[in-house]
Amino acid sequence: MLANAWGLLSQITVLDVLDILIIAFLIYYAILLIKDTKAYQAAAGLGLIGGLYLLTVWGRLSVSSRIIRTFVNYLIIAIIVLFQGEIRRFLAEIGSRTFRKPFALRSFEEKLDDLFLAIDFMSQKKIGGLIAIEKEISLSTYAERGTKIEAVLSKDLLVSIFYPHSPLHDGAVIIKGDVIVSAGALLPLPAVHHLISPFRTRTRHLAAIGLTEETDAAVIVISEETGKVTLAVKGQLEEFRDKEAMEKRLIGYLRDQ
Numbered sequence: 587m588l589a590n591a592w593g594l595l596s597q598i599t600v601l602d603v604l605d606i607l608i609i610a611f612l613i614y615y616a617i618l619l620i621k622d623t624k625a626y627q628a629a630a631g632l633g634l635i636g637g638l639y640l641l642t643v644w645g646r647l648s649v650s651s652r653i654i655r656t657f658v659n660y661l662i663i664a665i666i667v668l669f670q671g672e673i674r675r676f677l678a679e680i681g682s683r684t685f686r687k688p689f690a691l692r693s694f695e696e697k698l699d700d701l702f703l704a705i706d707f708m709s710q711k712k713i714g715g716l717i718a719i720e721k722e723i724s725l726s727t728y729a730e731r732g733t734k735i736e737a738v739l740s741k742d743l744l745v746s747i748f749y750p751h752s753p754l755h756d757g758a759v760i761i762k763g764d765v766i767v768s769a770g771a772l773l774p775l776p777a778v779h780h781l782i783s784p785f786r787t788r789t790r791h792l793a794a795i796g797l798t799e800e801t802d803a804a805v806i807v808i809s810e811e812t813g814k815v816t817l818a819v820k821g822q823l824e825e826f827r828d829k830e831a832m833e834k835r836l837i838g839y840l841r842d843q
Contacts, residue, residue: 690763697739697764704744714810715748716758716790723801729760732771739764773797794818
């Protein structure tokens, strides 16, 4: 057995090793992409079906194997339907990798106090707000749907944009680094959502979910009904007991921690 194993290993070339590494990277990246999303359970189910198919082949269970093999013929279509959001985000992330991220994140962190001062004020006054923060995938497509601002992030500017009766208060603010790129931007709504009743009819929360399903942005939502602040990441809404916890979560996500 050892001799056979050594014989197989001796036939492996550099291209074979490269091939294995590429496949391993793609699998690892796909797992990272769907981790903590609704697609994770679907992926686990597909993996279970694949394992069951291998078991039927190994056990020579011809009827079960034939049934599963028939199902596998439609697997590619099923994957496209189930993971269309994740596939779109995966392709967008590949196309938007940039070396400018550390500089943008550093400049954003320098304006973090201004951001959270504005959020605290709006929360206390129950001023609704929708703030999208660009990570690696460009939000320029969505920024173009709003009004160009291109101004340095500050508490006063954010509050004035979302102040009631302001022409731009209904849309989203898009932030890139320490700059407010656009205001009054329209964000995509999710095709399907499973929000609990307090959020079900709130367009800002739906828009936050929609954008974070299609991109890797982080979106902060301030409710005008309750003043409650929510963070949307990867298509999920997260609530925090205090500002420090939310700030830590936001920076950790933007740093890929």
